[in-house]
Amino acid sequence: MIKNYTRSRSNSFTILSTILFLALLAASGKAYVTDHVVLVIIDGLRYSEGLGDPTFEHVPRMGALATEGALINDFQNDGDTYTSRAIPAIWCGAWTDINTFSDPDCNGSSNNTTELPTFFEYYRKQLSRPAEDCVYTLKALCPWKASLDPDYGTDFWPLYHSVGSTDIDVGHETEQVISDLAPHFLLMYLADVDSKGHSGDWDDYLVAISTADSLVGALWDVLQADTAYAGKTTLLVTNDHGRHDYDFTGHGDGCAGCRQIQLLAIGPDIQSGLASDIPRTIPDIAPTIGELLGFTTEDATGTAMLELLDPTAGIERNVEVMTPSSISLKRLFPTPFNSELSIEYEMLDSHLASISIFNLQGKQVWTRNVSSRGEGMHTLKWDGRDQSQNGLPSGIFIVQLSNQRLSQSQKVLLLK
Ligand SMILES: [Zn+2]
Ligand SMILES: [Zn+2]
Numbered sequence: 001m002i003k004n005y006t007r008s009r010s011n012s013f014t015i016l017s018t019i020l021f022l023a024l025l026a027a028s029g030k031a032y033v034t035d036h037v038v039l040v041i042i043d044g045l046r047y048s049e050g051l052g053d054p055t056f057e058h059v060p061r062m063g064a065l066a067t068e069g070a071l072i073n074d075f076q077n078d079g080d081t082y083t084s085r086a087i088p089a090i091w092c093g094a095w096t097d098i099n100t101f102s103d104p105d106c107n108g109s110s111n112n113t114t115e116l117p118t119f120f121e122y123y124r125k126q127l128s129r130p131a132e133d134c135v136y137t138l139k140a141l142c143p144w145k146a147s148l149d150p151d152y153g154t155d156f157w158p159l160y161h162s163v164g165s166t167d168i169d170v171g172h173e174t175e176q177v178i179s180d181l182a183p184h185f186l187l188m189y190l191a192d193v194d195s196k197g198h199s200g201d202w203d204d205y206l207v208a209i210s211t212a213d214s215l216v217g218a219l220w221d222v223l224q225a226d227t228a229y230a231g232k233t234t235l236l237v238t239n240d241h242g243r244h245d246y247d248f249t250g251h252g253d254g255c256a257g258c259r260q261i262q263l264l265a266i267g268p269d270i271q272s273g274l275a276s277d278i279p280r281t282i283p284d285i286a287p288t289i290g291e292l293l294g295f296t297t298e299d300a301t302g303t304a305m306l307e308l309l310d311p312t313a314g315i316e317r318n319v320e321v322m323t324p325s326s327i328s329l330k331r332l333f334p335t336p337f338n339s340e341l342s343i344e345y346e347m348l349d350s351h352l353a354s355i356s357i358f359n360l361q362g363k364q365v366w367t368r369n370v371s372s373r374g375e376g377m378h379t380l381k382w383d384g385r386d387q388s389q390n391g392l393p394s395g396i397f398i399v400q401l402s403n404q405r406l407s408q409s410q411k412v413l414l415l416k
Contacts, residue, residue, distance in 0.1 A: 032309075033268035034292045036233040038186045038223065039285070041090065042212045043083055044194030044251060046243040047260040049209055058209045061217025062237060062264060069235075069266025070274035070308045077241045078281040081251050081258035083194065084112065086240035086282060091118035092147075093286030093300025099148060106142035114147045116299045119286040121152035123185050126295040131159040132181050137174045138189040139164055149299075158187070167192040167208070171215040175222050179362070182228040185293060190215065200249045220266070225364050227409075231402055234267030234292055238285060263305075267292075271310045278307050327353050329401040329408040330377070336413035343380045345401050347373065353403040355380055360396055370401075384414050391416075 042050075049058050051071060056063025077086055079095040089095050096116040103111035124134050136143070136158045146157040159181075163173045167190040174188045196208040216237055223229040238261060244250050245257030252258065263280060269292065283302030290297045291304035331344040343355060347370070356367040365386045370378065382399075385391055394416045400409040 032292050032294075033232055034234045036184045036186075036223075036229050037289050037293055038188070038219065038233060038235045039090075039289065040188045040190065040216055040219065040235070040237045041087065042190045042193055042216075042237065042239050044197055044241060044243055045209060045212065045239045045262070046197075046245075046248060046257055047262060048245070048257070049206065050239075051262045051264060052260065058206055059213040061213045061220075062262075065216070065220060065235070065237075065266050066264045068272060069264065070270050070272075070276060071265075072263040072276045072278070072280050072305070072308075074277070074279040075238070075261055075263040076259045076279065076281050077239075077261055078259070078283075081241035081253065083240050087189075088112075088114045088118070088144075089282045090238065090240065090285050091120065092116040093119065093283045093290075093297045093302045095283065095301070096147075103142060103145070109142060111142055111145060113145045115149070117147045117149040117152040119289055119295075119297060120158040120185070120187075121147060121149070121156035122286075122290060122295045122297050123293060124156040124158070125152055127293070129184065131157070133183045134158040134185045135161060135177050135181060135183040136187045136189070137161045137163075137170050137177055139166065139170055139191055158185075159183075167211055167215060171218065174219060178222055178226060178229070182226070185289075188215075188219065197243055197248055198250070202248065205248060227358055227362050227398070227400065231268055231407060234265065234270060236285065236289070237264045238262060238282075240282075265305075265308050269309050271308060274308065276305075276307055278305075280305055326351065327401055327403055327406060327408070329399070329410055332399055332410050332412045336415040337384070338415055339384065341382045341384065341399075341412060341414075343382060343399055343401075344377065345370070345380070346377050347371075347375050349375060351403055353401065356400050356402070357382060358398040358400060359392075360398070365392060365397070371403075 051059060051062060051066055079089055080086060088098060092114055094116055096114045099113045099115065100110050102108050120134050123129060140162050143160045143162050146154045161173050161177055163169060170188060170190060177183065190212045192208040193212055196204040220235060223233050241251050242258050242261050245255050283300060284305050287297045287300050287302050287304040326348045328346040330346055333342050347353060352371045354367055354369050357365050359365055366382060368380060370380060392414060394414055396411050396413055398409050398411055400407055
């Protein structure tokens with residue numbers, strides 16, 4: 001009798017746990033660690049000078065990111081190999097019709113809209129996000145207007161930061177946007193590789209590629225040093241089209257050089273070191289971003305590139321909601337401190353983790369890898385100096401313990 005009672009209690013407990021677990025899954029809406037996506041479009045970079053060159057001669061930073069993240073071996077522009085058709089296909093997840101009109105906001109010069117909704121509009125409408133959370137950085141020009149779709153349109157268009165005249169200007173502006181607005185969805189568009197290619201000077205074209213590569217590398221560094229982005233941002237880098245394999249100064253036909261482009265992805269949900277052999281095309285980008293950020297791209301013809309995702313990432317995250325976390329920041333003492341701070345923390349497994357110190361401006365001043373210390377309670381000392389051993393001024397600092405999926409922080413006052 002007692003035995004039966006115990007068993008039935010334990011059964012209902014199991015059922016209750018299962019229901020709770022499913023409810024938490026449903027409540028979280030999506031099963032990814034990613035909550036920021038940054039997309040970079042490098043206009044007209046031919047694959048043979050980009051990641052198609054196994055030595056990565058002109059793109060060392062992107063080569064390193066592709067090695068650390070995922071690369072698609074066969075990624076194609078499967079439509080028109082022109083900017084004005086291919087970029088909207090990236091936005092819409094489909095090859096969309098374009099409407100051209102005389103735009104009074106641009107002194108009557110011609111401007112365009114897409115027929116189908118864009119990922120900006122899907123994102124902002126479905127997730128109720130303000131324009132400041134969805135930013136498009138590019139050089140100064142007359143930016144396209146919102147789609148003509150009656151359910152989307154102007155109310156859901158992104159915030160444009162259209163400044164400067166070079167990719168370097170756009171890179172600076174993007175860093176500014178990251179620090180000022182920290183948008184969850186950011187698109188940086190680099191135009192110089194294509195225009196230098198059209199100019200016909202091979203050396204200028206290669207310099208533009210190296211510059212774009214450095215800007216992507218610097219962008220990733222900025223994201224990793226920013227507490228709003230580090231550990232929860234997926235970066236995608238692609239092109240709208242390549243260039244003729246027989247003539248680098250042009251593009252626009254169906255030759256292999258124009259069609260083959262790159263898709264590089266790196267982030268907490270992306271498999272590490274993956275070189276995927278599943279062929280993909282431009283319309284697959286928008287649904288993949290939707291999958292990660294939790295919006296649907298109902299008029300897209302492409303599909304999410306699930307093969308790039310780490311199948312365990314989302315599951316672990318949800319399990320962590322139910323079980324004690326694998327890392328725990330316990331106590332900082334003394335506080336305030338003058339010469340030495342003790343940071344007490346617990347690790348329940350021996351996975352990669354780090355302790356970082358940030359100032360109130362969000363700048364990382366000091367960091368240590370702590371994963372080698374393994375399971376159990378540990379204490380790490382910090383002497384109030386930065387990474388270069390320079391003493392820091394009095395003030396509040398944020399101590400953060402983090403691994404790939406989780407971060408915990410506490411504030412501490414340094415008093416000189
Ligand atoms: Zn282009
Ligand atoms: Zn061509």
